[in-house]
Structures are given as structure tokens and as C-alpha cells.
Amino acid sequence: MDILSILGVIIGFAVLLGGNFIEGGAISTLINGPAALIVFGGTLGAAMLQTPMVHLKRAIKIFRWIFKPPQNAFRGGIDKIVRWSVTARKEGLLGLEEIAERETDPFARKGLQLMVDGSEPEVIRRVMENELVLDEQRDQDAVRFYESMGGYSPTIGIIGAVMGLIHVMRNLADPEQLGPGIALAFVATIYGVALANLFLLPIANKLKMCINERSQHRELMIEGIIAIADGENPRAIEMKLTGYLQ
Template sequence: MDFLSVLGVIIGFAALLGGNFLEGGSWNSLANGPAAIIVVGGTFGAAILQTPFNGLRRAMSLFKWIFKPPRQKFQLGIKRVVGWARSARKEGLLGLENIAERESDAFSKKGLRLLVDGSEPDVIRHVLETDLIVAEQRDHDAVQFYESMGGYAPTIGIIGAVMGLIHVMQHLADPAELGPGIAVAFVATIYGVAFANLLLLPIANKLKSCIKEQSQFRELLIEGIIAIADGENPKAIEMKLSGYLH
């Protein structure tokens, strides 16, 4: 569990509700079911309309990264690569075949198989970097689902506010209802802006940071595998890859 994600959500909404309370507002003044339906439903609908099915499915699968992001263990990754290099030096590249079969990470397995097959370093780099770029682009396309919702939510909130004002204008003959009616109308605007800036856009940026870290880890693996293909000393490989440590 990512404690900072939970803490960020709590602080953001606590500041919003606490500020409203300190200004003399009540909790009920921000509670409006129709406004929530307009903003949340309209935002999701607009984002789903622009997103392909595969992108939407990937976006939903990435949602868990917000509170449980994949931790890339760079130190452990370096140790794994150095272990592969030592095995290759002792037993030759064919000695990596059993290691490749036991490898659970698909990206690492592919790199090891390319080594075992005796592929040239340039070929290995091209294949693995292509996989890296495609995977990174796929994940960034999925993140655009949350970014687009962050862009639509404030506009949908304004639409909800205008709809509320239309309802208020129908009661101009009763001045007692104008003030509360206008206040309720603008709740939709608050929902739209808060939904975008306290949840959706931060979610998109959090996912981008996770994607970036994952790509850096795979770059580490690529450099290590290429170094093995070039026959570099395991100690030299370890020193080279240490630059990826934070």
C-alpha cells in the first residue's frame, strides 16, 4: 500500500471540507446528488467515448498502481544481471538457457533467450527497445483516460451549474428560494474542479511516474544483457549499472 497516495487523498478532501466548515458552511451545503450524477456520469461517459476498448481495459488494470504501485528493485535487478554475467562467463551463453526457462519476468526471459540464441548485440538492443517503447506507449495511452477525465470534469461541472441556474430561474417569483438554489447550482462546479484536481489529474501523474520507473528498470536490463553479449566482465557490468540506483 502506497501511504502517500492515501495521505494525499485525505489531506486534499480534508482541506476542502475543512475550509468550507471554517467559512461557516455546513457539510450539507456540499452534498448534492444530482450534481454528483451529472459530473461523475458525464465525465466517465465522455472519457469512455474517446477511449478504445483495449485502452480502457488497460486503464482499469493500471488503477491498482495508485495505491499499490509496482516497486522496481534496481539493486536486486543489478544482482540478477551480474549473476547472469557470471554464469555466461563460466558456462558460456548456452549456460543461460536454464536460467531463461526459470525466469518469471517476460521481458527478462526474452532478453536471455536472445542471448542463448547467439543474437548480435545490435539485434538484441533493437528487439528489446522495441518492446520497451511499445509497452511504454500502451501504458501512456491508458493514462490518457484519466487525463481526459481531468479535462472534462470542470466543463461538465459548469454544465451542471448552468442546469441548476435554469432551474433557479424558474422560481424567480419566490425570492426565498433564489439564494439556496444558486448555492446548490454552483456545487456542480465545485464537484467538477475538485474531481479533476484532487483525484483525476494526480492519478494520471502518479501512473506516469510508475511507468517511468518501470521503463528505467527495463533499460537497466537491456544495458546489462547487451554487456553480457559483448563479453564484459561481471564487475564492470555491476559498476556500469550502478548508475541506475537512486
């Protein structure tokens, strides 16, 4: 569980509510059903309109990375590669066949299977790098769903504010209608800006960091597997890969 993500959400809400309380406002002043409907519904609808279904499904699937990011143990990955290289030097590349069958990481398992099948290092690199690039592109396309929501949200908030002002202008003769109209105008703006800058854009940036770290871990796997295929010394492989440690 990512503690920083949880703290970020808590602090974001606390700042808004705390600042409103210090100014003498009540929590009820920030609760407005029509404003929430306009901002949240409008933002979601606009983002869905521009997003293909396959990217939307992927965006929903990787949302959990915000609080539970993928585990990319670089030190553990290096140790695993070194063990593979030792096995390869003792038993040959065919000695990795059983290891490949037990490997839980599909990306690493594909590289090991290619190596066991006798593929040339250039072929192994090309296949694995192609998969890395395609997977990274799919994830980046999914992240754009949250980026687009963060871009639309403030504008939808302004639309909500304008609608509230229109409501106010149409009811100038009725003082009882002025309060709800003005509240809709200002609360919708708060919802739009806060949603974008406290949640949606940070979510998109956090997911990008997870994607980059995952890609770096896969690059480590590629370099390690290619080094084994080239017959490099396990110690030399370990020294080469230590640059990936953070």
C-alpha cells in the same frame, strides 16, 4: 502499498471538509445528488467517448498502481545481472538457459532466451527496445483516459452550474426552489474543479511516474543483457549500471 497516495486522498478530502467547517458550513451543503450525477456521469461519459476499448481496459488495469505501484528494484536488478554475467563467463551463454526458464520477469526472460538462442547483441537490443517502446506507448495511451477526465471535469462542472442557474431563473416566483437551484450551481462547480485537481490529474501524473520508472528498469535490463552478450567483465557491468540507482 504507497502511503503517499493514501495520505494524498485523505488530505484532499480533509482540506475540503475542514475548510467548509471552518467557514461555518455543514457537510450536507456539499452533498448534492443531481450535481454529482452531472459531473461524475458527464465526465466519465465524455472520457469514454474518446477512449478506445483497449485503452480503457488498460487504464482500469493500471489504476491499482496508484496505491500499489510496480516493484522496480534497481539494486536488485543490477545484482541479478551481475550473477547472470558470472554464470555466462563460467559456463557460457548456454549456462543461462535454466536461469531464463526460472526468470519471473517476462521482459528479462525474453532477453535471456534471445541470448541463449545465439542472437546477435544488435538483434537482442532491437527486439527488447521495440517491446519497451510499444508497452510504454500502450500505458501512456491508457493514462490519457484519466487526463481527459481531468480536462473535462471542470467544464462539466460549469455545465452543471449553468443548469442550476437555469433552474433558479425559472423558479424566481417560488422561493422554495431557489435554494436547491443555487446549491446545484455552486456544488457542481466545486465537484468539477475538485475532482480534476485533487484526484484525476494527480492520478494521471502518478501513473506517468510509474510508467517512466518501469521503463528505466527495463532499460537497465537491456543494457545489462547486451553487456553480457558482448562478454563484458561482471565488475565492469556493475559499474556501468550503477548510474540507474536512484
